[in-house]
Amino acid sequence: CVDIATKIAEVLGISKDITHYASLRKRTVEAYHKRFYNAEEHSYGKHGANVFALYMGMPNNYQQEALEALKREINEASGHFITGIVGTRHIFDVLCEMGEVDLAYSMMNKRTIPSFGYWIEQGSTTLWESWDGNPRHSRNHPMWGGGLAWFYRHLGGLKPLEAGYRTFEVAPKIPKGLDH
Secondary structure, three states: OHHHHHHHHHHHOOHHHHHHHHHHHHHHHHHHHHHHOEOOOOEOOOOOHHHHHHHHOOHHHOHHHHHHHHHHHHHHOOOOOOOOHHHHHHHHHHHHHOOOHHHHHHHHOOOOOOOHHHHHHOOOOOOOOOOOOOOOOOOOOHHHHHHHHHHHHHHOOEEEOOHHHOOEEEOOOOOOOOOO
16 A cells, blocks of 8 residues: 555656655564564565565565475465465465466466365366355355456566556466367
C-alpha cells in the first residue's frame, strides 16, 4: 500500500508525500525484519512469512537466505502450497522475480492436493474455497485468484512500465516443461 501511495504521490508531484511514504516503507521493512527474522533458521517463518519478506523487501541483503528458506519449506511440502490466500497471491511473483521460474511452474502445475491442478482433476472450472473441495464451502471463491496473475505477469511476461499499461514490457519467462 505504501508503494502504491508513493507512486501516486510521484504522479501527482507531491514531494513531501513521496518522502513520507518512502520513509514509512523503510520503517515497515525494518520493523518486519526485527520482529520476524530468525537468525538461527535464516528465515522469517513458515506459511508465507518468507514470501512477504521477499515481496516487501528486507534490510542487509537477506534475500538469498529468505529464498532458500522458502524453497526448503516448499520442498518439505512436496512442492505444494505452503501459503494461505494472501501469501499465494505473491508466491509466484516472488519465485519468478528471484529466478525460480521452474519452481513456480512446478507448483502451478501440481495435480495433487493442495493445488489448482487438483481442482482441475476434480472437474472444477472455478476456484474453490478449500483445497479439499468440501461441498459446504464455496465453489466460486475468487480470493485464490491473485496467484493466477502469474500467467500474464511472468509466463506471458506483460509488465507495465507506467500506470494504466500505457507502455509495457513483454518478456515471457518460459519454464522447463512448458511446451505449448
